[in-house]
Amino acid sequence: MRCFIGIDLGSTTTKAVVIDEQHRILGRGITNSRxxxxxxxxxxxxxxxxxxxxxxxxxxxxxxxxxxxxLDEFVGQLExxxxxxxxxxxxxxLEQVCAKSVATARFGEAEKAVSTALGAVxxxxxxxxxxxxxxGAKRKSDFFRDIAGSRxxxxxxxxxxxxxxRYDFLLNVFDRSxxxxxxxxxxxxxxxxxxxxxxxxxxxxxxxxxxxxxVRAPIQGVLDMPLEEAYVVGTGYGRARLPFSxxxxxxxxxxxxxxxxxxxxxxxxxxxxxGQDTKAIQxxxxxxxxxxxxxxxxAAGCGRYLGYIAxxxxxxxxxxxxxxxxxxxxxxxxxxxxxxxxxxxRDRLSLGEKREDIMAGLHRAIILRAMSILARSGGVxxxxxxxxxxxxxxxxxxxxxxxxxxxxxxxxxxxxxDSIYTGALGGATFAWRAVMEEGKAIEKRxxx
Amino acid sequence: MxxxxxxxxxxxxxxKPPQVQKEDSMWLQKELINGNYHELATAHEMNRKVSATFVxxxxxxxxxxxxxxRSLPETxxxxxxxxxxxxxxxxxxxxxxxxxxxxxxxKADLGMMLQGQVGPTGEALPTPDVLLLSYTGCFTFMKWFxxxxxxxxxxxxxxxxxxxxxxxxxxNMRDYxxxxxxEKVIPTLEKVSGVKFDIDLLRQYMRESAKAxxxxxxxxxxxxxxxxxxxxxxGAVYYIGPIFTAFRGTPExxxxxxVLRSEIAQRIREGxxxxxxxxxxPGEKYRLVVEGPPNWTSFREFWKMFYDEGAVVVASTYAKVxxxxxxxxxxxxxxxxxxxxxxxxGCYTNLNFPQRIDMICKYIDEYQADGLLINSIKxxxxxxxxxxxxxxxxxxxxxxxxxxxxxxxxxPRYFSAANIKNRLESYFQMVKQKRTATAAH
Numbered sequence: 001m002r003c004f005i006g007i008d009l010g011s012t013t014t015k016a017v018v019i020d021e022q023h024r025i026l027g028r029g030i031t032n033s034r035x036x037x038x039x040x041x042x043x044x045x046x047x048x049x050x051x052x053x054x055x056x057x058x059x060x061x062x063x064x065x066x067x068x069x070x071l072d073e074f075v076g077q078l079e080x081x082x083x084x085x086x087x088x089x090x091x092x093x094l095e096q097v098c099a100k101s102v103a104t105a106r107f108g109e110a111e112k113a114v115s116t117a118l119g120a121v122x123x124x125x126x127x128x129x130x131x132x133x134x135x136g137a138k139r140k141s142d143f144f145r146d147i148a149g150s151r152x153x154x155x156x157x158x159x160x161x162x163x164x165x166r167y168d169f170l171l172n173v174f175d176r177s178x179x180x181x182x183x184x185x186x187x188x189x190x191x192x193x194x195x196x197x198x199x200x201x202x203x204x205x206x207x208x209x210x211x212x213x214x215v216r217a218p219i220q221g222v223l224d225m226p227l228e229e230a231y232v233v234g235t236g237y238g239r240a241r242l243p244f245s246x247x248x249x250x251x252x253x254x255x256x257x258x259x260x261x262x263x264x265x266x267x268x269x270x271x272x273x274x275g276q277d278t279k280a281i282q283x284x285x286x287x288x289x290x291x292x293x294x295x296x297x298x299a300a301g302c303g304r305y306l307g308y309i310a311x312x313x314x315x316x317x318x319x320x321x322x323x324x325x326x327x328x329x330x331x332x333x334x335x336x337x338x339x340x341x342x343x344x345x346r347d348r349l350s351l352g353e354k355r356e357d358i359m360a361g362l363h364r365a366i367i368l369r370a371m372s373i374l375a376r377s378g379g380v381x382x383x384x385x386x387x388x389x390x391x392x393x394x395x396x397x398x399x400x401x402x403x404x405x406x407x408x409x410x411x412x413x414x415x416x417x418d419s420i421y422t423g424a425l426g427g428a429t430f431a432w433r434a435v436m437e438e439g440k441a442i443e444k445r446x447x448x
Numbered sequence: 449m450x451x452x453x454x455x456x457x458x459x460x461x462x463x464k465p466p467q468v469q470k471e472d473s474m475w476l477q478k479e480l481i482n483g484n485y486h487e488l489a490t491a492h493e494m495n496r497k498v499s500a501t502f503v504x505x506x507x508x509x510x511x512x513x514x515x516x517x518r519s520l521p522e523t524x525x526x527x528x529x530x531x532x533x534x535x536x537x538x539x540x541x542x543x544x545x546x547x548x549x550x551x552x553x554x555k556a557d558l559g560m561m562l563q564g565q566v567g568p569t570g571e572a573l574p575t576p577d578v579l580l581l582s583y584t585g586c587f588t589f590m591k592w593f594x595x596x597x598x599x600x601x602x603x604x605x606x607x608x609x610x611x612x613x614x615x616x617x618x619x620n621m622r623d624y625x626x627x628x629x630x631e632k633v634i635p636t637l638e639k640v641s642g643v644k645f646d647i648d649l650l651r652q653y654m655r656e657s658a659k660a661x662x663x664x665x666x667x668x669x670x671x672x673x674x675x676x677x678x679x680x681x682x683g684a685v686y687y688i689g690p691i692f693t694a695f696r697g698t699p700e701x702x703x704x705x706x707v708l709r710s711e712i713a714q715r716i717r718e719g720x721x722x723x724x725x726x727x728x729x730p731g732e733k734y735r736l737v738v739e740g741p742p743n744w745t746s747f748r749e750f751w752k753m754f755y756d757e758g759a760v761v762v763a764s765t766y767a768k769v770x771x772x773x774x775x776x777x778x779x780x781x782x783x784x785x786x787x788x789x790x791x792x793x794g795c796y797t798n799l800n801f802p803q804r805i806d807m808i809c810k811y812i813d814e815y816q817a818d819g820l821l822i823n824s825i826k827x828x829x830x831x832x833x834x835x836x837x838x839x840x841x842x843x844x845x846x847x848x849x850x851x852x853x854x855x856x857x858x859x860p861r862y863f864s865a866a867n868i869k870n871r872l873e874s875y876f877q878m879v880k881q882k883r884t885a886t887a888a889h
Contacts, residue, residue, distance in 0.1 A: 237866070251874035254881060277867075288885050289878045290849065294871060376836060376852075 006427025009238030012275035027052030060218035259426030261287025301336035301369035324395030327360035491517035505795035527568035529744030529858030585797030653697030663705035681761035692770030733758030
């Protein structure tokens with residue numbers, strides 16, 4: 001099956017989207033960008049291709065009728081089981097690397113104690129892993145580094161305390177090991193992991209096990225079908241690092257414009273607030289960019305600002321929006337400077353303002369800055385599509401909705417739940433057009 | 449915005465790679481500029497007086513009549529910027545009490561003084577004997593010379609050039625400038641220099657000016673060819689060097705422009721594009737009109753972002769910053785003082801918004817450009833104001849896409865390479881996409 005792939009290498013996360021010849025979205029993948037763009041691109045693409053497989057499983061199983069009403073439950077369970085399998089493999093990998101790190105870390109007399117403690121930590125990690133992937137389990141992040149990291153630190157602290165070992169020894173081992181594991185790409189692991197996951201799923205949903213072959217056959221059929229990468233287009237800040245020729249690289253401005261157009265064909269104005277930049281883009285009825293403006297020199301008021309605030313408040317990034325929504329009073333925040341954010345925050349707290357009100361003020365400050373960039377790009381026209389990581393934040397959306405109504409009147413505001421993939425979708429659409437409309441074939445970049 | 453050009457030698461600073469590609473005229477231009485710095489450095493020894501004056505609409509021929517050695521503060525600042533010296537100078541000026549938002553040409557100049565007035569080529573620049581303040585559209589000029597006067601306590605003469613607020617030069621305006629020239633400027637220059645004004649000498653210089661202007665216009669307009677044999681912005685910076693600084697009116701400048709013209713004529717015959725610092729241009733894919741001066745501290749890097757993507761600037765308003773010649777103005781030896789007045793009044797910095805918009809639209813049309821790019825200067829309050837309005841209006845009138853980037857003249861802290869490259873590439877792809885779409889419909 002021919003696939004068209006867009007990869008968006010952002011400053012915080014790397015996203016990939018896979019579409020088919022009919023321009024249907026088959027899969028989406030996301031990973032943290034790390035310091036290594038090559039790995040991030042590979043992992044995001046793999047994730048997207050994986051999600052495409054699940055999409056195809058669902059289709060194949062749906063067509064075959066093998067699950068008879070239990071399709072969603074089954075595919076959901078299968079995906080969780082698959083994630084668990086993947087997690088366990090990476091965990092085993094991490095354990096091995098940690099063991100190596102201990103040997104080179106010069107802990108002296110404590111070395112043995114560290115090894116023993118590590119053994120205990122990983123035993124508990126393995127043991128609790130299935131809970132992390134149980135139905136309805138809440139995770140702060142889906143990235144291995146975050147899941148394994150937060151649990152490692154929590155368990156490590158307890159183990160260190162119980163055994164009288166210095167906790168920082170365990171921290172040191174983790175810090176030295178995680179990057180190596182994170183930057184490992186697990187190719188060709190799909191089929192074995194999936195078959196192992198299928199066993200788990202049959203166990204969890206015994207009634208489906210009874211239809212064993214009827215379920216297994218369509219899955220095997222999809223597994224056996226190669227997903228051919230007909231064309232790949234890269235975009236985002238790391239685009240120059242992609243292993244493709246220039247022909248395969250597009251500016252993220254164009255990709256966001258086109259991606260927004262694909263999601264909402266009546267889009268005229270696009271606002272994208274990402275990790276380090278804010279873009280306001282005007283597109284024509286074909287999704288072609290007419291003009292754009294971006295923040296320059298300073299990422300004040302971009303996603304990173306929220307990340308920093310979350311750190312300052314000791315909260316998860318996605319907890320900020322819900323907290324701000326509880327606000328009952330408007331607190332005016334003027335500075336969107338990330339560096340000043342901490343000072344601003346503490347100043348308001350010391351004045352007795354409530355956390356939720358301050359949060360609401362911070363969100364409004366970000367949107368005010370975006371409003372200025374929008375105005376410079378030519379204003380807001382109907383329809384207006386909001387994309388990027390910050391579009392997932394309900395408090396940011398609330399401020400934006402209010403300010404747009406105040407300044408531009410009634411405008412249709414589109415926010416796709418998958419808006420973080422807008423740039424990658426635009427890239428995939430460019431890839432699709434390159435082959436389907438311009439008859440191009442994929443080319444590899446020559447070794448630099 | 450403010451002024452001009454000139455790149456100086458690879459010859460005196462041995463660490464610079466010698467393999468940079470330039471046309472012969474560009475080397476010649478370097479010699480001229482370096483020569484002028486040497487002249488300035490030795491002026492007082494040679495018993496010559498020194499003048500300082502600004503580039504836009506300058507009165508070079510007039511200053512030559514009094515045998516002044518001629519210094520141009522904006523040029524000094526940009527030369528220091530290109531030699532990576534301006535960052536320190538600006539920081540020194542800030543430490544001395546100037547705000548972050550003050551024009552960085554001014555701060556580079558003041559910083560240079562604080563560091564002992566060592567010029568871009570390493571030779572000390574003399575204390576000026578007279579400051580000729582032609583007040584031609586940049587509102588910072590007056591404050592700038594006020595600061596210098598405070599420092600050196602030297603004679604200052606102001607030529608107040610009325611702004612073309614209504615988009616035309618009236619008789620009153622011309623008479624007003626003329627009256628100042630006769631009653632104030634010339635007597636002051638006579639007094640400072642001890643040289644009597646000779647109008648025939650002025651006529652003689654102006655004849656040279658007019659010849660050079662003719663060849664410059666021909667050169668800049670050669671960009672109407674496809675492919676363009678020159679870059680009307682990055683390359684033009686070298687071309688306008690002599691004429692907008694201390695050389696207009698000299699036989700050296702006339703020769704420079706004649707050499708330049710024959711070089712470009714040869715390039716046209718050979719069907720060649722512009723010369724870049726890395727050799728021949730890789731092929732013209734985008735033809736642009738640019739408004740705003742280039743960034744000097746990362747000039748090469750900035751230029752590379754264009755030619756790497758196949759972009760050629762076919763016309764720029766910056767190449768007209770000293771004087772606008774392409775709509776017919778020439779220095780006129782028959783009416784020397786009147787034509788000096790006309791020159792000051794007509795320079796780009798003295799034009800109003802509608803005139804600037806008309807000029808840009810005309811360029812887009814006549815040079816068959818794909819669109820407009822504005823490089824807006826962070827620390828320039830005079831010329832950054834309203835640039836977005838220019839952009840919108842040009843887009844509306846020409847239907848061609850426009851883009852906006854921001855950097856600074858000589859403050860290296862304001863050049864964010866990743867951000868500018870990102871915008872430029874987006875813009876080029878946008879032009880390409882629009883072109884394809886237009887072709888398809």
